[in-house]
Amino acid sequence: MEEPKQKSMPTLPWMRSPIDVSQFDHCPLNLLPRLDPRLEEALKNIGIDSLFPVQFAVWQETIGPGAFERDLCVNSPTGSGKTLAYALPIVQMLSNCTLKCLRALVVLPTRDLALQVKEVFAAIAPAVGLRVGLAVGQSSVADEISELVNRPNLEVGIYDPEGPPVELQTSVDILVATPGRLMDHINTTKGFTLEHLRYLVVDETDRLLREAYQSWLPTVLHMTHSTEQGMYAHERKPCRSMLGSLNTIRRFGVERGFKGKTHPRLVKMILSATLTQDPSKLSQLDLHHPLFLTTGARRYRLPEKLESYQLICESKLKPLYLAALLQDIGGEKCIVFTSSVDSTHRLSTLLNSFDGLPFKISEYSGLQRQSIRSKTLKAFRAGEIQVLVASDAMTRGMDVEGVSNVINYDMPAYIKTYIHRVGRTARAGRTGRCFTILRKDEVKRFKKCLQKADGKDCSSYSLPAGSVEALRVIYYSALEKLKESVESEASRWRSARSKSVQSRKTKEDVNSTYNYSATPWELEDVAK
Numbered sequence: 001m002e003e004p005k006q007k008s009m010p011t012l013p014w015m016r017s018p019i020d021v022s023q024f025d026h027c028p029l030n031l032l033p034r035l036d037p038r039l040e041e042a043l044k045n046i047g048i049d050s051l052f053p054v055q056f057a058v059w060q061e062t063i064g065p066g067a068f069e070r071d072l073c074v075n076s077p078t079g080s081g082k083t084l085a086y087a088l089p090i091v092q093m094l095s096n097c098t099l100k101c102l103r104a105l106v107v108l109p110t111r112d113l114a115l116q117v118k119e120v121f122a123a124i125a126p127a128v129g130l131r132v133g134l135a136v137g138q139s140s141v142a143d144e145i146s147e148l149v150n151r152p153n154l155e156v157g158i159y160d161p162e163g164p165p166v167e168l169q170t171s172v173d174i175l176v177a178t179p180g181r182l183m184d185h186i187n188t189t190k191g192f193t194l195e196h197l198r199y200l201v202v203d204e205t206d207r208l209l210r211e212a213y214q215s216w217l218p219t220v221l222h223m224t225h226s227t228e229q230g231m232y233a234h235e236r237k238p239c240r241s242m243l244g245s246l247n248t249i250r251r252f253g254v255e256r257g258f259k260g261k262t263h264p265r266l267v268k269m270i271l272s273a274t275l276t277q278d279p280s281k282l283s284q285l286d287l288h289h290p291l292f293l294t295t296g297a298r299r300y301r302l303p304e305k306l307e308s309y310q311l312i313c314e315s316k317l318k319p320l321y322l323a324a325l326l327q328d329i330g331g332e333k334c335i336v337f338t339s340s341v342d343s344t345h346r347l348s349t350l351l352n353s354f355d356g357l358p359f360k361i362s363e364y365s366g367l368q369r370q371s372i373r374s375k376t377l378k379a380f381r382a383g384e385i386q387v388l389v390a391s392d393a394m395t396r397g398m399d400v401e402g403v404s405n406v407i408n409y410d411m412p413a414y415i416k417t418y419i420h421r422v423g424r425t426a427r428a429g430r431t432g433r434c435f436t437i438l439r440k441d442e443v444k445r446f447k448k449c450l451q452k453a454d455g456k457d458c459s460s461y462s463l464p465a466g467s468v469e470a471l472r473v474i475y476y477s478a479l480e481k482l483k484e485s486v487e488s489e490a491s492r493w494r495s496a497r498s499k500s501v502q503s504r505k506t507k508e509d510v511n512s513t514y515n516y517s518a519t520p521w522e523l524e525d526v527a528k
């Protein structure tokens with residue numbers, strides 16, 4: 001499939017005159033206007049002394065003179081600190097709210113990413129008395145509900161969900177959610193309401209807009225939409241709470257909340273390192289006087305301190321070159337990207353069959369159950385695993401300290417994929433290296449692809465003399481072991497499948513490690 005042609009000029013007029021984040025500098029916390037001292041202390045406690053340029057630019061448009069009057073669309077490189085860029089102003093704004101209710105919703109495409117973002121909020125929000133919740137399906141629905149919704153009489157056992165209506169209220173101020181679990185709560189959790197929502201953040205926007213995820217976006221927008229009726233709704237509702245009726249009045253029309261109007265409007269912030277410029281996609285967000293913040297003149301940017309290399313070899317020798325490269329890297333934390341979940345599994349199995357590779361290698365892909373993925377990620381963060389063989393979908397936005405190398409085992413098909421993969425290293429101004437293993441016939445295409453980013457060339461990498469040859473025999477033996485492993489998995493899969501005809505439960509048990517919905521892995525694809 002061909003990637004759509006990159007347009008030199010954005011189609012949307014408001015994208016043509018952006019705020020250039022590269023004009024901003026780091027801003028020490030003590031010089032940041034209006035920063036709540038409690039937040040300053042909380043930031044210092046997690047080792048943050050100054051704001052990064054994108055964070056300072058967003059601050060200016062939210063807490064600073066911009067005063068949250070426009071919706072913000074932020075296109076900023078990987079690792080530039082987009083999470084805190086939205087978390088800090090939201091927490092500062094909500095620090096003045098005395099009544100507990102859900103005021104900010106942050107939506108992310110994956111559970112691990114949501115957990116990561118929740119940690120950022122959790123590091124600062126409690127300092128100003130705010131609670132942060134998570135809706136990702138990590139715990140049971142019941143546990144999640146009790147975390148998110150106040151049920152006044154639940155503790156004494158007299159709450160009756162079927163009984164007369166009682167005042168149920170969301171007990172968190174900020175919710176970080178994945179679309180699926182968010183929809184579960186919207187559809188089924190009593191007392192879960194977006195009625196008072198003031199901030200909606202759509203992180204990794206281009207990814208979230210690509211998939212409908214049970215129509216989460218139209219649903220959220222519908223639930224928070226301004227209507228003229230909404231203005232008077234509070235007059236009709238009986239007073240339900242002991243604290244007094246809590247109503248958020250939204251106004252209809254373009255003037256809502258704009259230029260000094262006091263009526264709260266739902267403020268939206270959308271962010272990505274590869275923000276879409278497609279008007280039809282952006283129109284789904286119903287943005288209000290959007291303001292575009294981007295870094296430099298190019299649409300895509302690579303991290304400043306990233307060194308890029310290419311390694312050219314024959315297709316069938318790719319695993320051998322990869323093993324030699326991993327040896328050369330010498331156990332530094334590294335992520336190896338492949339083009340599919342199947343090839344992630346095969347490559348990880350093969351690397352684990354190489355005798356004598358002195359580091360721990362694990363697979364991380366959408367083929368695995370979430371619990372296994374989370375365990376692997378935890379071990380990788382802790383340094384117990386040095387090499388993660390990963391598929392693309394799961395790694396967007398992932399922030400793991402100490403990842404100093406990224407390897408593209410398969411050449412990424414699109415520049416966006418390349419940007420997000422290499423962005424797992426060289427984060428927050430640190431250095432990092434990226435290696436792309438290429439067949440000869442891919443070199444030209446890869447060069448063209450890179451020109452869409454910062455136009456820098458990628459130099460050839462030379463492995464230490466003799467390192468490939470030294471592994472050749474071990475490689476052939478590893479291939480044999482892979483063959484046995486693939487055959488045994490295929491036979492387990494076949495037997496599970498036949499048993500599952502008799503018992504659905506058996507199938508679920510076998511699927512507990514891998515999702516065997518696809519056909520067994522083909523051995524010949526390994527050196528693809």
Ligand SMILES: Nc1ncnc2c1ncn2[C@@H]1O[C@H](COP(=O)(O)OP(=O)(O)OP(=O)(O)O)[C@@H](O)[C@H]1O
Pocket residue numbers: 047048049050051052055076077078079080081082083084272273396397398399423427428
């Ligand atoms: N002001 C700061 N000072 C020091 N470190 C920071 C600061 N802001 C963020 N960081 C660190 O920078 C790293 C990258 O931040 P973050 O994950 O928000 O980047 P991002 O722009 O969202 O990247 P991606 O596009 O890959 O999701 C994190 O480890 C974070 O802790």
